[in-house]
Amino acid sequence: MLVIEGAYVATLDPARREFVGHVVVDGNKIVAVSPGAAPGYDDAQVIDGSGCLVTPGFVNTHQHLYQWVTRGLAVDDTLFGWLQTLYPVWSRITEESVYVAAQAALAQLALTGCTTAADHHYVFPHGAGDLLAAEITAAAEVGLRFHPTRGSMDRGQKDGGLPPDSVVEDRDDILAATSSAIDRWHDPSFDSMLRIAVAPCSPFSVSGELMRESAVLARSKGVRLHTHLAETTDETAWCLETHGCTPLEYAADLGWTGSDVWFAHGIHFDDAEIKALGTTRTGIAHCPSSNARLGAGIARTADLRAAGAPVGLGVDGAASNEAGSLVEELRNALLLARARNGPQSLTVRDTLEMATLGGAHLLGRSDEIGSLEPGKLADLALWNLNTLQHAGIPDPIAALVLSTPPPLALLLVNGRPVVEQDTVLTLDQHTLAHQVATTQAALA
Numbered sequence: 001m002l003v004i005e006g007a008y009v010a011t012l013d014p015a016r017r018e019f020v021g022h023v024v025v026d027g028n029k030i031v032a033v034s035p036g037a038a039p040g041y042d043d044a045q046v047i048d049g050s051g052c053l054v055t056p057g058f059v060n061t062h063q064h065l066y067q068w069v070t071r072g073l074a075v076d077d078t079l080f081g082w083l084q085t086l087y088p089v090w091s092r093i094t095e096e097s098v099y100v101a102a103q104a105a106l107a108q109l110a111l112t113g114c115t116t117a118a119d120h121h122y123v124f125p126h127g128a129g130d131l132l133a134a135e136i137t138a139a140a141e142v143g144l145r146f147h148p149t150r151g152s153m154d155r156g157q158k159d160g161g162l163p164p165d166s167v168v169e170d171r172d173d174i175l176a177a178t179s180s181a182i183d184r185w186h187d188p189s190f191d192s193m194l195r196i197a198v199a200p201c202s203p204f205s206v207s208g209e210l211m212r213e214s215a216v217l218a219r220s221k222g223v224r225l226h227t228h229l230a231e232t233t234d235e236t237a238w239c240l241e242t243h244g245c246t247p248l249e250y251a252a253d254l255g256w257t258g259s260d261v262w263f264a265h266g267i268h269f270d271d272a273e274i275k276a277l278g279t280t281r282t283g284i285a286h287c288p289s290s291n292a293r294l295g296a297g298i299a300r301t302a303d304l305r306a307a308g309a310p311v312g313l314g315v316d317g318a319a320s321n322e323a324g325s326l327v328e329e330l331r332n333a334l335l336l337a338r339a340r341n342g343p344q345s346l347t348v349r350d351t352l353e354m355a356t357l358g359g360a361h362l363l364g365r366s367d368e369i370g371s372l373e374p375g376k377l378a379d380l381a382l383w384n385l386n387t388l389q390h391a392g393i394p395d396p397i398a399a400l401v402l403s404t405p406p407p408l409a410l411l412l413v414n415g416r417p418v419v420e421q422d423t424v425l426t427l428d429q430h431t432l433a434h435q436v437a438t439t440q441a442a443l444a
Contacts, residue, residue, distance in 0.1 A: 001026045003038045007049025008396045012056050012356050012371035025378040028415035033372045051386040053396040056371050057115025057379035058326045059359025062264040062285035062314030065119045065135050068101035069440045071322045079232050079294045083162050091167045092443055095129030100439045102138035105324055107424045112325040115379035115413045117144050122151025122201040125167050143418040143426045147363050149199035149226050150178040154210050161205045171210050182221045202228040204238055215255040224260050231265035232296045248273045257282045262362040267297040278307030283362040288332040290316030298336045302345040312359035327405045330355050348401040378415035
């Protein structure tokens, strides 16, 4: 049993209670969250949380882990130019490089408060090995709760798409591999550490037939659906020219809206589309740093949330967000929302909610994670605010969101310590850094 005592606790429970108090963990579950001192427990490990903030663990709803070993390229390009530069590099990824990249990206997520990570892997070069298994192994070793998606592309350059033909797959092969991945890996149990989703890449790299059949497959297997959508004005123009409709209209016609669907980015929606997303409870993975890095635009997060569309946060691929820091996405989401819609469009607590409960909702796990409540899984972060950068800020949530990222004193995932005092406990960071540099040099 573990007791965190004397910390400021942001529960994110239905009443949104906040107080100085304690959190008690027994095994992989939270058993008590209350103001004041904790009762005595025999043989409990007690952690002094004085001056610290306890939050639910953050949920990363969109990333491309393999890109960690292709950072720093095409840093001044638009999305399409960036993709054209990176696709030839990505065509050379292997099982080994994906394993190294996933370890590094997931370790960085852990160091920045993330306890559950979704990954969108859609590049499967011929003969590259079992890439999905490589990142699943890496996630298990790092110790994060993992939601990999089996992505896909079947529209290469010969069919008018962006990706090289060497990284696209046959539609029947994709559907068979996706079905096999679900059967092999997906664990729907309450405290699952591993769940699979179905995730064709994007409208301009995937055929309509694959999108439609992937939705049918996902629903027949009882798993969720994910894809990129409405990320750039170029995508909107392409959809209008190619399909005579907007990206969302195209996706909806293919069966890609509903409470089991979440889109990455979702920047370029009009008022009617935002209303439709709210009505259907279709989710959005907001990736503010990547969107700004690529100059793609600013998602209308306040409007989406007001309409009833679930919104979570994501770091996106490390090749379009070299930091890969989930805690920094809270600040960037807040600043960009206010830059677009004014100073009261999003609060510091709104952004914390997106990083926790919002992400849990997108992944279908709001009954298990995303808040600190008895009976929920013990996924939590303890932030040290006893620092020069944070001392004197009276609101701990404001200190977390608006100041520099605070030191991470403890990260629990499923009740297990993964980070202590800004150090990942499950791997050697120095060795991994050398492996990343070596792998990136070989790919480049």
